[in-house]
Amino acid sequence: VIDIRAVSKVYRTSDVEVHALRSVDLTIQRGELVAIMGQSGSGKSTLMNIIGTLDKPTDGSYRLDGVPVEDLDETNLARLRNQKIGFVFQSFNLLPRHTALANVEVPLVYGRVPKAERKRRAEESLRRVGLGERMDHHPNQLSGGQQQRVAIARAMVTQPVLLLADEPTGALDTEMTDQIMKLFCDLHRSGMTVVLVTHEPQVAGYAERIVRFRDGRIVSDEQNQER
Amino acid sequence: VIDIRAVSKVYRTSDVEVHALRSVDLTIQRGELVAIMGQSGSGKSTLMNIIGTLDKPTDGSYRLDGVPVEDLDETNLARLRNQKIGFVFQSFNLLPRHTALANVEVPLVYGRVPKAERKRRAEESLRRVGLGERMDHHPNQLSGGQQQRVAIARAMVTQPVLLLADEPTGALDTEMTDQIMKLFCDLHRSGMTVVLVTHEPQVAGYAERIVRFRDGRIVSDEQNQER
Numbered sequence: 001v002i003d004i005r006a007v008s009k010v011y012r013t014s015d016v017e018v019h020a021l022r023s024v025d026l027t028i029q030r031g032e033l034v035a036i037m038g039q040s041g042s043g044k045s046t047l048m049n050i051i052g053t054l055d056k057p058t059d060g061s062y063r064l065d066g067v068p069v070e071d072l073d074e075t076n077l078a079r080l081r082n083q084k085i086g087f088v089f090q091s092f093n094l095l096p097r098h099t100a101l102a103n104v105e106v107p108l109v110y111g112r113v114p115k116a117e118r119k120r121r122a123e124e125s126l127r128r129v130g131l132g133e134r135m136d137h138h139p140n141q142l143s144g145g146q147q148q149r150v151a152i153a154r155a156m157v158t159q160p161v162l163l164l165a166d167e168p169t170g171a172l173d174t175e176m177t178d179q180i181m182k183l184f185c186d187l188h189r190s191g192m193t194v195v196l197v198t199h200e201p202q203v204a205g206y207a208e209r210i211v212r213f214r215d216g217r218i219v220s221d222e223q224n225q226e227r
Numbered sequence: 228v229i230d231i232r233a234v235s236k237v238y239r240t241s242d243v244e245v246h247a248l249r250s251v252d253l254t255i256q257r258g259e260l261v262a263i264m265g266q267s268g269s270g271k272s273t274l275m276n277i278i279g280t281l282d283k284p285t286d287g288s289y290r291l292d293g294v295p296v297e298d299l300d301e302t303n304l305a306r307l308r309n310q311k312i313g314f315v316f317q318s319f320n321l322l323p324r325h326t327a328l329a330n331v332e333v334p335l336v337y338g339r340v341p342k343a344e345r346k347r348r349a350e351e352s353l354r355r356v357g358l359g360e361r362m363d364h365h366p367n368q369l370s371g372g373q374q375q376r377v378a379i380a381r382a383m384v385t386q387p388v389l390l391l392a393d394e395p396t397g398a399l400d401t402e403m404t405d406q407i408m409k410l411f412c413d414l415h416r417s418g419m420t421v422v423l424v425t426h427e428p429q430v431a432g433y434a435e436r437i438v439r440f441r442d443g444r445i446v447s448d449e450q451n452q453e454r
């Protein structure tokens with residue numbers, strides 16, 4: 001369970017304060033499929049980085065399965081991230097001089113999974129996103145959409161309990177978008193909690209619940225009627 | 228005028244050949260507004276890189292305003308790119324340790340525009356994309372959509388005759404997408420040739436002509452009826 005109470009985030013640059021999040025309250029139950037929408041710059045990625053323990057709030061509290069995240073030291077945070085959370089970054093964040101396969105293996109290396117099993121699971125994850133023919137390509141030998149799918153395969157390979165995906169289909173065409181969303185629905189049906197950021201109505205249509213942001217605040221939080 | 232005849236592009240990796248473009252014929256007249264669509268991996272970015280003289284075809288010929296591009300040396304190509312072509316990359320390609328303003332000034336520095344005029348034109352370009360309040364931010368202090376808008380402002384700032392935009396609205400919400408497309412239509416009305424890659428029907432709807440790719444080939448090339 002994700003339990004966010006009165007969380008604010010303020011960035012201080014040279015001469016100005018940017019209030020990216022303004023006292024946000026949000027609870028997400030285990031096994032939910034939630035879409036977060038909102039204009040460019042409204043605080044969606046900032047929230048996802050906090051939920052994924054990649055960034056700390058300026059104010060307020062965040063509990064993950066009842067445990068206050070601010071009480072965890074870096075070692076425990078790193079273990080929590082590696083074993084419980086899969087993250088698809090908005091900017092992909094692939095390792096440039098590594099193949100698609102090696103990129104997907106990275107979280108398994110941190111998780112001390114033996115080499116043969118690592119390779120098998122990474123290959124399977126790449127096949128599930130339609131990249132069976134591109135495993136040896138480096139990021140700069142892949143198209144934009146293919147790079148995004150490598151990032152998705154990497155986030156799924158550890159079979160996390162929580163999948164956080166920030167605009168996971170931004171570089172994909174409508175057909176591939178549907179394929180990836182069906183994959184996320186399979187993972188959701190098997191019990192995974194999935195939180196995704198999107199500005200595409202086609203993607204939000206798959207979610208059970210849609211949370212909308214505007215200027216750092218939640219302006220609506222509704223069950224998705226169309227599902 | 229862009230005149231592409233029987234252009235192919237083959238990437239050779241360690242053990243396999245990837246045919247990204249297969250004998251493509253395409254002519255784009257001055258002042259057209261053309262959208263290129265197609266599945267992920269179908270060759271769209273490869274074509275844009277060739278049109279923008281950032282990459283060379285493996286086979287076939289490319290003439291820009293009647294001049295065979297393969298006959299130009301690197302100095303002439305660089306001058307042609309800087310003065311005639313604006314490019315919005317699919318991966319933004321911003322300079323990390325530079326502000327948004329400095330990033331937009333880069334093409335004007337190459338074009339030897341004096342400092343005061345440079346600053347004025349870069350500020351105006353950033354305001355046109357709605358980033359008047361973020362000029363001093365570095366790329367890692369901007370949201371995904373804001374970074375994309377900096378890349379758009381940089382491509383427009385030299386007032387090129389040809390604007391090439393590769394998924395220019397991939398990180399933008401529907402409202403901002405409309406704002407950017409209206410901006411592109413203004414530029415098009417003032418005589419600029421605009422070629423954009425998109426997988427979003429909302430964006431293709433603005434174009435005069437829609438060219439569709441599949442597996443490295445053009446499968447359709449039609450006037451847009453809905454405009």
Ligand SMILES: Nc1ncnc2c1ncn2[C@@H]1O[C@H](COP(=O)(O)OP(=O)(O)OP(=O)(O)O)[C@@H](O)[C@H]1O
Nearest residue numbers: 141143144145146238247267268269270271272273
């Ligand atoms: N440097 C390279 N070496 C090998 N293959 C490459 C290289 N660059 C691209 N490719 C391959 O060429 C094909 C075309 O890539 P391209 O980037 O043009 O696709 P795209 O249509 O832009 O796709 P997307 O919508 O995902 O951005 C892809 O299958 C890709 O894997």
Ligand SMILES: Nc1ncnc2c1ncn2[C@@H]1O[C@H](COP(=O)(O)OP(=O)(O)OP(=O)(O)O)[C@@H](O)[C@H]1O
Nearest residue numbers: 011020040041042043044045046368370371372373
């Ligand atoms: N390191 C930083 N320093 C200063 N301001 C920042 C920083 N990171 C983000 N911001 C600002 O915080 C606000 C929220 O950014 P965020 O990345 O959460 O937006 P977003 O909703 O994900 O937008 P997009 O849809 O464009 O990705 C933006 O206005 C952005 O300029």
Ligand SMILES: [Mg+2]
Nearest residue numbers: 045090370371
């Ligand atoms: Mg974002």
Ligand SMILES: [Mg+2]
Nearest residue numbers: 143144272317
């Ligand atoms: Mg591309």
